[in-house]
Every structure is written in structure tokens, then in C-alpha cells.
Amino acid sequence: MNNTMKQIRNERGMAMAVVLAMLLMMGLIGVASIKTSVLDMDISRAMTNKVRSFYLADGGLELAITRMNAKSAVVNVDSVHKIVNADNKLGIGYFEIQVTNTYPVRTVISTGHDEEGASAVAMNVNHRRNPFHPWNNAIFAGVGQNGKGIAGNVDIHGSVHILGEGEPFTDQNGDGTWNDKDEFIDLNLDGLWQPGEPLTLDSDGDGVWDPAEPFVDENGSGIYDQTLTATDLSFEASGTAAILNNYSGMDPLIASRIPPLPKKIYNGESVETLDAVLRVRHGKVNLSGTAVVGESDVSGGIPAVKETMDGTYVNDGFGGTSGTANVHSDNGFSEKYDLEVGKLPFPSLNDTSGGYIDHRTYLASNALVISGDLTLQPGVTYTSPLSPNGSISVDVNGRLQISGIVVVTGNVYINAGAGTKVKTPLEYTGRGVLAAGGDMHINTNVLARSDFPAQNMMGFVAYKNLHLADGGGASQLSLMGAFFAQQQITNDKQNQIAGTLMSNHFSMKDVPSLFQVPTLAENLPKGMPGGTRYSAWEWQILKWTWHEL
Numbered sequence: 001m002n003n004t005m006k007q008i009r010n011e012r013g014m015a016m017a018v019v020l021a022m023l024l025m026m027g028l029i030g031v032a033s034i035k036t037s038v039l040d041m042d043i044s045r046a047m048t049n050k051v052r053s054f055y056l057a058d059g060g061l062e063l064a065i066t067r068m069n070a071k072s073a074v075v076n077v078d079s080v081h082k083i084v085n086a087d088n089k090l091g092i093g094y095f096e097i098q099v100t101n102t103y104p105v106r107t108v109i110s111t112g113h114d115e116e117g118a119s120a121v122a123m124n125v126n127h128r129r130n131p132f133h134p135w136n137n138a139i140f141a142g143v144g145q146n147g148k149g150i151a152g153n154v155d156i157h158g159s160v161h162i163l164g165e166g167e168p169f170t171d172q173n174g175d176g177t178w179n180d181k182d183e184f185i186d187l188n189l190d191g192l193w194q195p196g197e198p199l200t201l202d203s204d205g206d207g208v209w210d211p212a213e214p215f216v217d218e219n220g221s222g223i224y225d226q227t228l229t230a231t232d233l234s235f236e237a238s239g240t241a242a243i244l245n246n247y248s249g250m251d252p253l254i255a256s257r258i259p260p261l262p263k264k265i266y267n268g269e270s271v272e273t274l275d276a277v278l279r280v281r282h283g284k285v286n287l288s289g290t291a292v293v294g295e296s297d298v299s300g301g302i303p304a305v306k307e308t309m310d311g312t313y314v315n316d317g318f319g320g321t322s323g324t325a326n327v328h329s330d331n332g333f334s335e336k337y338d339l340e341v342g343k344l345p346f347p348s349l350n351d352t353s354g355g356y357i358d359h360r361t362y363l364a365s366n367a368l369v370i371s372g373d374l375t376l377q378p379g380v381t382y383t384s385p386l387s388p389n390g391s392i393s394v395d396v397n398g399r400l401q402i403s404g405i406v407v408v409t410g411n412v413y414i415n416a417g418a419g420t421k422v423k424t425p426l427e428y429t430g431r432g433v434l435a436a437g438g439d440m441h442i443n444t445n446v447l448a449r450s451d452f453p454a455q456n457m458m459g460f461v462a463y464k465n466l467h468l469a470d471g472g473g474a475s476q477l478s479l480m481g482a483f484f485a486q487q488q489i490t491n492d493k494q495n496q497i498a499g500t501l502m503s504n505h506f507s508m509k510d511v512p513s514l515f516q517v518p519t520l521a522e523n524l525p526k527g528m529p530g531g532t533r534y535s536a537w538e539w540q541i542l543k544w545t546w547h548e549l
Contacts, residue, residue: 052093053119054548056112060088060095061121064108065539068125072537073522075127077101084108103127105542109549124545129518130538131277132344134530135482135500137161138276138516142346142504143218143225145488147232149283152508153241153291154491157250158274158516160243162235163346164228164282169215173204178224181212216350219504220464220487227282230316234283237291238320240511245276245294246305250515254478254498257452258517266306269299273306274516278329279313281337286320287327293318294328313338346504347530349463349486359529360463363435366527367405368392374436375413376400377444379421390432398424399449402432402458405527412436412462416444416474425478428458433527435461440485443471445478452480452498453523461529462486466503468512469493482520484529502529 064084071083077099084097093114100107104127111120134140138158141149149162169178183201184193193209203210215224228234247261261272278293287293294309309329315337318324327333349359356362368387376382378398384391390404398417412434417424425445440462448456459482460466466485469477470492477495489503494510498517522536
């Protein structure tokens with residue numbers, strides 16, 4: 001009995017010891033769990049703060065680049081700091097931006113701050129002239145006409161941008177394509193469709209004759225011009241036609257009045273370059289014979305120049321007897337057009353974005369308006385009426401002065417002088433736009449007297465067509481300016497032109513030479529179509545430079 005009780009007590013003691021040991025272990029586990037939970041919470045809080053401050057930094061960086069591009073002409077580093085840090089609150093935190101003082105490539109550093117932490121990210125950006133600005137080209141072409149953007153051969157030094165996107169129309173039947181009027185059999189010969197007369201063409205299948213869908217005749221052809229197709233030609237070049245990236249062959253008379261080309265290092269060599277790019281949204285580029293887009297890279301030369309194009313972006317590719325064999329570009333020849341639809345429309349005179357009925361109304365509302373036709377020529381003095389909006393005058397020696405905007409309701413004729421003045425050029429000073437309500441004809445040399453385009457800059461605008469050297473005896477003209485025609489620019493001789501030509505369609509003869517001037521887009525006179533819609537400069541984000549600090 002005593003042994004049994006003793007055994008029971010021993011077992012109870014062992015059980016209690018086990019329970020106490022378990023309770024101790026559980027207590028230790030509990031304490032450890034609490035410590036682990038606290039540690040996990042601290043880690044989680046730190047991670048949350050880190051993530052939050054990271055997103056603040058990244059968001060601040062993105063906002064800084066956007067603000068820099070909104071005022072892209074500003075380069076002073078103190079001014080840039082004020083722009084990017086003007087409002088630095090984001091949610092419950094804020095960001096701080098630092099910009100290095102190097103130029104043109106700068107590093108933008110963004111530090112995000114939340115309640116308890118900070119993170120930083122950085123990116124490199126390059127200040128460059130906006131390659132998508134419509135006036136940052138030698139030629140900018142809109143709709144095209146009869147299946148082409150540029151008809152004829154031309155020697156182009158600089159960038160070319162061809163849209164070929166077709167004319168806007170009212171899609172009354174919602175099929176996405178322009179429809180001409182339906183056709184029918186006129187049983188009663190009255191010239192009108194009557195219910196019951198059979199339709200031989202019923203575009204929308206409604207059994208009712210429909211007129212042609214309304215469209216905007218951008219190029220003045222009188223017929224609807226559709227979007228260029230893959231088999232249409234945006235540009236057909238043969239013979240000595242070329243698109244080049246330098247000033248080879250420029251007339252010294254022009255070269256002495258424009259800025260020298262910028263230089264950059266290419267293949268280990270300092271070369272002059274136009275940073276030329278070919279962009280074609282619709283239509284094929286045909287190259288035949290010796291016609292080229294860019295040239296093979298060759299070292300040396302006085303001066304050393306960049307022969308290859310900086311890039312080609314042609315949706316419908318290259319054709320002709322030479323095709324891609326004559327394309328010499330840093331990115332090859334197969335890349336597609338690199339702008340989204342609608343980002344860069346043609347700066348039409350029908351544009352309503354400026355708050356006016358159209359750009360013609362804007363010009364007339366801000367111009368000296370001259371009724372009828374206007375003829376300007378050396379040897380014949382002309383002085384416009386007085387107006388605070390604009391003025392133009394020419395003296396007997398062909399010195400032309402212009403300011404503001406001058407709109408002529410009729411045609412403008414810029415003619416060669418007579419007698420001893422037959423070879424005297426028109427040399428202009430000032431900054432202004434001369435616009436013709438009809439056509440404009442230029443048949444003599446028209447040059448900035450000096451410092452084109454920073455000091456002296458003239459814009460020529462034709463509401464209809466701009467004709468270069470179409471008069472008798474006009475040949476091999478030297479011209480400088482920004483040239484715009486709503487419908488078509490026609491070049492009839494082997495002219496040399498410094499500046500930019502912009503129109504819906506181009507007709508070129510005798511291989512004229514066009515030379516883009518890179519500083520033109522930032523020096524446009526007030527009133528040029530598309531001149532104020534886009535910034536002439538941009539901060540370009542350099543690929544692969546984003547990193548966390």
C-alpha cells in the first residue's frame with residue numbers, strides 16, 4: 001500500500017515537472033514569437049517606408065522631366081531647379097530634385113521622403129532640338145496628292161518628314177473609309193435619282209442614293225485624296241536625288257549667312273552633322289539609279305562631315321531599282337514610323353486649335369492687311385501702309401524690311417529687277433511673315449542680309465500654292481526663309497534654298513538643293529503655321545540610364 005502511494009506521488013511529481021517544463025517552453029516560445037512579431041513589424045514598416053519613399057522619388061523624377069520639357073528652352077541650372085521643385089508634395093510625402101550643371105547631358109536626381117525614410121533615383125537627359133517639331137526638317141509634307149507626297153527629284157540636306165495620311169472627311173455611313181456619291185441608272189433622264197431607279201453603286205447598302213461624303217480639300221486638288229497605301233509613293237528619287245546629313249555643295253553666299261553646323265563625335269571623329277532623319281508614315285520610298293538616303297561613312301575631309309543618316313523610320317519600306325542597297329542609316333532601313341497617330345499633324349491653315357475659326361482668321365486678325373495683289377522687286381520702291389501689326393518696304397536697291405505679319409488678300413509676286421537691277425537680290429532685315437491669300441511667286445534671289453535666322457528671319461505663306469522660279473528667266477535662285485503653302489510648293493529650277501519647306505504636296509524639277517538650318521524652328525517669326533504649337537527643344541531621356549541610388 002505504502003509502495004503504491006509512493007509510486008503515485010512520484011508519478012504526480014513527474015507530471016507536474018513535465019507540465020512546468022512545457023509551460024516554461026511555451027512561455028519562451030511566446031516571448032520569442034512576440035519578439036519575432038515586433039521584429040517583423042519593424043521590418044515591414046521599414047519596407048513600407050522604403051517602398052513609399054521609392055515611389056515618391058520615382059514619381060518626382062517623372063514629374064521633373066515633364067516640367068523640364070514644358071519649359072524646354074530653359075537651360076540655366078538655377079532656373080531649372082526652381083521649375084522642377086516648384087511644387088514637390090506627393091501624397092503624404094515629398095521629393096527633392098537635384099540637377100547637375102553639365103551640359104547638354106545632365107543627371108537628374110530625385111530623392112523621395114516619407115515619414116521615416118528616404119530613397120533616391122537618377123536618370124540622364126540630353127538637351128537637344130526637338131526632332132519632331134514640324135519646322136525642324138528640310139521638308140515636311142502633309143496629305144500628298146495623287147498617290148505621292150513629293151513628285152520629282154530633289155537634293156535634300158536635312159530631315160524629311162512625310163505624313164501621307166489623307167484628307168479629313170465626314171464618315172456619314174460609319175464604314176471608316178471615304179465614299180464617293182452612289183451611282184444609279186437614270187431611267188427618266190432627269191439627272192436626279194428617283195426612288196425605284198436601280199443603284200449600281202450603293203456604298204452603305206441602304207437602298208437609297210447618297211451624295212459624296214464631305215471632306216476638307218487640304219491640298220486643293222478638287223478631289224478626295226486618300227491615305228497613301230503601301231504601294232503608293234511618298235517619295236520617288238532617281239538620278240542624283242539624295243537625302244543627306246551635311247552641307248556638301250552649299251553655295252558660299254548662303255553659307256556665309258547661316259550658323260555653322262554643330263559637331264559631334266561619330267566613329268571616333270569630330271564631324272559636322274544635321275542629325276538628319278527620314279520619317280514616312282504612309283507610302284513607299286523608291287530609290288533608283290544613284291539616288292541615296294545617306295551615304296557610306298568616310299573618315300577625313302575638310303571639314304569632316306557625317307555621311308550616314310541618323311535614322312530612317314518608314315512604315316511601307318523602300319523600293320525602286322536600288323531600294324535598300326542605297327540606304328545608309330545608323331539604324332538600318334527596317335524600323336517603322338516612331339510617332340503615335342495624331343501626335344504630329346500637318347499645321348494646316350484650317351487648324352482651329354488656336355481659338356480662331358482657322359489659322360487664316362488668326363493671321364488676318366493680327367496683321368497689316370493689304371487688299372489685292374502685291375508686287376515686290378529691286379529697283380521699285382514700295383512702302384506699306386502704317387500699322388502696329390506689321391509692315392513691309394523695299395527700296396530701290398532691293399533692301400527689304402519686314403516686321404510683324406503682313407497679309408495680302410490676292411497674289412504676291414516677288415520679281416527680278418529690270419535693267420541694271422536684273423541681278424540685284426532682295427535682301428531682308430527684320431522678323432516677319434508675308435502671307436498671300438492666293439498664290440505666291442518668287443522669281444529672284446531672296447536672302448537674309450546677315451545672321452539668318454537668329455536676327456533676320458522671314459516667313460513666306462501661301463494660302464494656295466507657292467511657286468519658286470516659275471517666271472521667264474528665273475533660274476538657280478538662292479533663297480532663305482521658312483516657306484509654307486497650304487496646297488503645293490512647286491520648284492521649277494535648280495535653286496538653292498536654306499531653311500524649311502512645308503506643304504501638303506511638292507512638285508520638284510531640275511533637282512533643287514534644300515538645306516535645313518537647325519536653328520530655324522526656335523527662331524520662327526510670329527504667325528507661321530505650327531510655329532507655337534510645339535517646343536523647339538526637348539530634354540531627351542537617355543536609354544538605360546535610370547538607376548536607384
